[in-house]
Amino acid sequence: MKFAVVALVASLGFGGAAFAQEAVVGVKNADQLFTSKDPALNHNKQVTYKIITVLLEANHWDQADQYLTARYIQHNPNAASGRQGVVDYFTKVLKVKPTPIPSKTKTQIVSVVAEGDIVTVAYPREMKDPKDPTKTYSTTWFDSWRFKDGKADEHWDSALKP
Secondary structure (H helix, E strand, O other): OHHHHHHHHHHHHHHHHHOOOOOOOOOOOHHHHHOOOOHHHHHHHHHHHHHHHHHHHOOOHHHHHHOEEEEEEEOOOOOOOOHHHHHHHHHHHOOOOOOOOOOOOOOOOOEEEEEOOEEEEEEEEEEEEOOEEEEEEEEEEEEEEEEEOOEEEEEEEOOOOO
């Protein structure tokens, strides 16, 4: 009897979720998410902001040593560990070129959460529907960085192999 009730509740609760979704949207002023009253969390959020704007948006990988440790542990399946590994991935594999550093982030951001030595940034992401490539759906992607001595020392994200 309990199993039948759980199955019924699950089918009612999850049945519609497979066919409908609320769109994932970024906040209006993402820059304000990169501050904290706690000095250590504020520092880590500010370095995260620089990683996003200076490195990921403007491609100034020549400045990576200001924000990433030399050992930078990488959990992305496409880039090697070590600061030089991630620099090579962007500059030699993706062949990005530097552009002007924006005064405000251009990246849409859902949230920034800092706790201890980790900062996690969530982003909206639009993807092609695998069942119908003429349609898209939105989902949430993320980057997380662990900080050591004021720089990002380890990185996780939701990247997939191409």
